Amino acid sequence: MSVPETPATVRHIHPDLETVLYTEDEIKARVRQIARQIKAVYGNGEFTIVSLINGAVMFTADLMREIDNPVRLDCIRVTSYGAKTKSVGTPQIVADLTLDIHNRDVLIIDDILDTGKTLSLVATLARRLNPASLRSCVLLDKKARREVPFQADFVGFDIPDKFVVGYGLDFAERYRNLPCIGVLKPSLYTTPAH
Ligand code: 5GP
Numbered sequence: 317m318s319v320p321e322t323p324a325t326v327r328h329i330h331p332d333l334e335t336v337l338y339t340e341d342e343i344k345a346r347v348r349q350i351a352r353q354i355k356a357v358y359g360n361g362e363f364t365i366v367s368l369i370n371g372a373v374m375f376t377a378d379l380m381r382e383i384d385n386p387v388r389l390d391c392i393r394v395t396s397y398g399a400k401t402k403s404v405g406t407p408q409i410v411a412d413l414t415l416d417i418h419n420r421d422v423l424i425i426d427d428i429l430d431t432g433k434t435l436s437l438v439a440t441l442a443r444r445l446n447p448a449s450l451r452s453c454v455l456l457d458k459k460a461r462r463e464v465p466f467q468a469d470f471v472g473f474d475i476p477d478k479f480v481v482g483y484g485l486d487f488a489e490r491y492r493n494l495p496c497i498g499v500l501k502p503s504l505y506t507t508p509a510h
């Protein structure tokens with residue numbers, strides 16, 4: 317007798333999550349819509365994706381496959397939080413572009429826009445290389461946390477000021493492989509008062 321498959325939407329919630337904000341199916345549907353918006357802007361033209369790893373890995377891979385334009389892909393790495401849930405100090409590029417973006421249409425992709433420091437740094441550095449155009453796309457936007465003014469051209473979901481994991485987003489390198497996006501239980505990163 318075969319065991320019936322459990323659809324992704326009703327799969328058990330990971331025990332470290334407080335809530336699931338977006339299921340795998342909801343993410344998939346939204347990624348398709350964003351791909352259509354991107355296509356409406358670039359038409360059939362070629363553009364260069366600059367993906368901020370590791371966080372944007374899943375989103376970039378899924379989004380790219382929904383777009384049939386000729387695309388070039390490059391990845392850059394910006395200093396990460398480490399095992400923290402709030403950004404500290406100024407982000408720095410630790411692995412830079414390898415493709416030439418001069419005169420190219422460039423789309424920066426990140427997982428989440430929070431204080432805005434990371435994307436404004438990357439956009440400023442990219443602009444110095446004189447791309448033909450520069451746009452940005454984020455899956456999640458925590459508008460309430462913005463410290464540096466930055467607005468992405470394409471946004472998947474506006475989310476509240478909660479620390480989220482899954483679908484590429486980590487806490488101390490864990491949870492990136494969760495297919496959904498959820499709020500991490502604060503008890504996992506807050507130390508109880510003595
Ligand atoms: P920003 O420079 O805008 O403050 O931060 C952007 C980066 O911080 C994101 O690329 C992401 O790596 C990290 N980040 C911000 N908020 C969250 C969150 O809720 N969860 C996780 N896992 N990472 C976050």
Ligand code: MG
Pocket residue numbers: 368369370371372426427428
């Ligand atoms: Mg990141």
